[in-house]
Amino acid sequence: MTENSTSIGNRPNAGVSALKGRTGAGAPAETRGRTTIADGVVAKIAGMAAREVPGIHTLGGAMGRAFGAVRDRVPGTGSSVTQGVKVEVGERQTAVDLDLVVEYGVSIVDVAGDVRSNVIGAVERMTGLEVVEVNIAVDDVHLPDEEDESASGEGRVK
Template identity: 75%
Template sequence: MPEATNRTGTNTTTKSRNETGEKGTTLKGRSGTDAPPGMRGDTTVADAVVAKIAGMAAREIPEIHNLGGGMARAFGAVKERVPGSGTDITRGVSVEVGERQAAVDLDIVVEYGASIVDTAGDVRANVIQAVEGMAGLEVVEVNIAVHDVHLPDEEEESEQGGGRVA
């Protein structure tokens, strides 16, 4: 396990898997009474945590209709109808978490009429701010794939049983 010392003398070590086998990152603090209380001990951030943070941050942008590609959204819609299953915050979100950095990939559906370039920039900025602020990881990139544009009349058709057979 690599160990590095930064300018403040803090030893930082990162593990790729924690004791339960979950993938994530562990930031090691210092030990001993000379270390400030906030630096004593280890903090482990799982990949799933970073994915949830990124998913919530992306959904905060008003021009985002949904996350996920076509099949992921279809399975998600079926899953949401099952009582007690809730919504899948990480659908359409993929993360790679390293020692002190994270990379995020998002699959999004944008509302019709919104500028895709501006929306992607807003999503990117919000995800970076949320992940860096909450997880303490540097976000090196946020890759965004726009899979669809949501048209206003699409939802009305599906609610009214838009098929030809009743």
Template identity: 70%
Template sequence: MVSHETEKPQSAPAGRQAGVGGDGSGRQVAQGDRGRTTIADGVVEKIAGLAAREVPGVHAMGGGIARTLGTVRDRVPGGTSSRSSVTRGVKAEVGEVQCALDLDLVVDYGYAIADLASEVRESVITAVERMTGLEVVEVNIAIDDVKLPDEEDEEDSGRTIR
């Protein structure tokens, strides 16, 4: 008698219940024995953005133009400010079982940039891996500016004094 068994996928590393494969829509699909889980790139970007902002010394995220446009967009009633402000300065590239992230940061003056970048990297990796099950292979950090103590925040610069 000839056996016609199909090979089962190898089990995922400890802590992971499913492998991830692309479905062609810019989303990644985790496939398990009982269904699929889809994780959008924006989900990973939100998680990473929140984790980075929790680190003391991170003043803001995004390049100068992105922050300026984001500030204007945040002031428009009914705009998409909550999602855009959380993901501002974060770009995720999600693959089959791994992801890579690029972060643009503005740091507060007085913090050691190398130490701060290391703390941000650890915070982001921990949060993304814990929440998504994806392996974070790299977190690239670009420091776009340093917020000096006597500088006015961009959010405050559009206000008029009466």
């Protein structure tokens, strides 16, 4: 077997990552050069994927949510998709840490598993990076009668 072929269907460069790349006239176009993916890109993808899972109320610890509520009230700024998301990105792998607030009544174990699956699938599909771990910290449970400070439009003090 030559350096440019693998046992996967004997296709040239079948095992070469598009992120790392190869050069030269004989290399396929998708492997010529190098692709770098910023931490913020992976964090946004992971944040969106986590929020898609039923049973997730929001992301972020108490302090982060408090700062987020203040930031949301400033004109021209929106809620941050990356709130409650931390990532480490290498050349071919990434790790994700999430701070979650779940809805009362859901199985935290099931929701955490669904979040892991959704985040891993989205990040790997969109970036080509291997997700080595998704660490989840459940910081709070949102009760049905609790009112979101950011949704009410008013603070406690007038």
